[in-house]
Amino acid sequence: MAGKHIVILGPPGSGKGTQAVRIAEKLDLRHISTGDVLRDAVNRETKLGLEASDYMNRGLLVPDELMLGLIAEKLAEIGDSGWILDGYPRTLPQAEALGGMLAEQDMRIDHVLLIDVDSEVIVKRLSERRVCSKCKAVYSLSTLESPDEACRKCGGELVKRPDDEEDTVRRRLKVYEEQTAPVVDYYRNGGLVTVKGAGGIDKITAEILRVLQ
Numbered sequence: 399m400a401g402k403h404i405v406i407l408g409p410p411g412s413g414k415g416t417q418a419v420r421i422a423e424k425l426d427l428r429h430i431s432t433g434d435v436l437r438d439a440v441n442r443e444t445k446l447g448l449e450a451s452d453y454m455n456r457g458l459l460v461p462d463e464l465m466l467g468l469i470a471e472k473l474a475e476i477g478d479s480g481w482i483l484d485g486y487p488r489t490l491p492q493a494e495a496l497g498g499m500l501a502e503q504d505m506r507i508d509h510v511l512l513i514d515v516d517s518e519v520i521v522k523r524l525s526e527r528r529v530c531s532k533c534k535a536v537y538s539l540s541t542l543e544s545p546d547e548a549c550r551k552c553g554g555e556l557v558k559r560p561d562d563e564e565d566t567v568r569r570r571l572k573v574y575e576e577q578t579a580p581v582v583d584y585y586r587n588g589g590l591v592t593v594k595g596a597g598g599i600d601k602i603t604a605e606i607l608r609v610l611q
């Protein structure tokens with residue numbers, strides 16, 4: 399049987415990636431993070447990466463026409479399996495396009511989750527985030543034994559994301575309010591569920607799994 403189709407929404411640093419990895423593992427879903435796909439394209443200097451990098455470094459959204467192509471390609475690649483979308487949709491045209499693509503295949507979104515966290519908590523969290531330069535695992539300085547610790551999964555070097563500098567984080571939060579908050583409203587009548595994103599990571603995962611039942 400085909401798996402669930404879940405969209406996870408929330409401001410930068412709310413824990414979308416952290417929770418999506420866990421939910422995907424638990425429910426046997428494919429995790430699609432558009433941010434990860436874009437960062438990979440930037441590193442490999444593909445056409446998409448070259449077009450996207452300037453927007454990303456400035457904390458702005460990559461234009462919809464590029465994102466629609468990317469998501470169509472990913473969904474086609476995944477086929478019938480269930481998925482959790484992290485970082486898409488982020489604008490109303492993206493949400494409408496996703497609905498259209500799914501309807502064409504007689505599919506629909508089963509759950510839309512919103513992770514809700516205060517802006518000041520986010521600024522602090524993102525100043526402490528470190529990401530594995532090899533396998534992309536996400537850490538926080540607050541839980542590492544030392545700032546020089548290597549990735550616990552693959553031994554790779556842990557680095558700060560270029561868009562995690564405070565000025566850029568504040569711009570990303572503003573962009574979220576202006577362009578992505580309307581997407582939250584768009585799904586309010588379509589079964590949106592809000593989960594508090596402050597508190598222990600395990601507790602939040604348990605709460606998400608509870609509301610998905």
Ligand code: AP5
Pocket residue numbers: 408409410411412413414415416417432433434436453454455457458459460461465484485486487488492523524526527528536537538539561570595596597598599602
């Ligand atoms: P993207 O990579 O999606 O960034 P984002 O949405 O800004 O979200 P983040 O990845 O920064 O945060 P997160 O919510 O995943 O939090 P995480 O789990 O890492 O996008 C990057 C850029 O790509 C965009 O700015 C844009 O340019 C472009 N882009 C991507 N998608 C696009 C689209 N659809 N359209 C246009 N442009 C697009 O957690 C953060 C930190 O907090 C970590 O250190 C983690 O360990 C820690 N943490 C997590 N949970 C907790 C907790 N409960 N308590 C304490 N610490 C916690």
Ligand code: MG
Pocket residue numbers: 414415416431433
């Ligand atoms: Mg993320």
